[in-house]
Amino acid sequence: MAEVELPNIEELEEEKKKNFTRRAALTTAIFAVILAITSLGGNNAMKEMLLAQQQASDQWGFYQAKVIREHLYRNEKLRLETDLLERGSLMKPGAKERIESMIKRMAEEEARFGAEKKAIEEEAKKLEHERDVNRSKDPYFDYAEVLLQIAIVLASISILSGSRSVFYFAIIGASLGTLFSLNGYLLIFRIPFFH
Secondary structure (H helix, E strand, O other): OOOOOOOOHHHHHHHHHHHHHHHHHHHHHHHHHHHHHHHHHHHHHHHHHHHHHHHHHHHHHHHHHHHHHHHHHHHHHHHHHHHHHHHHHHOOHHHHHHHHHHHHHHHHHHHHHHHHHHHHHHHHHHHHHHHHHHHHHHHHHHHHHHHHHHHHHHHHHHHHHOOHHHHHHHHHHHHHHHHHHHHHHHOOOOOHHHO
């Protein structure tokens, strides 16, 4: 009868631990990659939010300047119209024509600043919307980063201890972190207390 060599149970157990360790290490590396992508998205959302806020503030500053100029021209037009009403019959024809042409020019300038003001307002509101969208994304990236960092720590502990149950908690944390990260990019759903 041929002899069959049975594998040593201790060697099989050690090989099993090595396989678990390799899988856990590879999974931890994947968690780290997802964390890096999440961190990039969070940083970009924050930068875009701050930039949009600065640009919106600039636009509202321009808007305010246009409003002031519009009111200055309106007030000057009203003053000239009042002068014309008050002294129009006593004025020389040349002076009267000059004031009427100035009134017309003031009205045109008032209208021009009013139109420019509306275009600036639209741009400012568009930038505020962009700011608000990026502000909505930011908390998802923050929570995703935390969950992924915790998952990496748990996965490392599971490698050192050989504990599969700790590794399963790491997978759950990383899954939630990945879901929040995806939501940070796509805004598929909203969690009320994040906003």
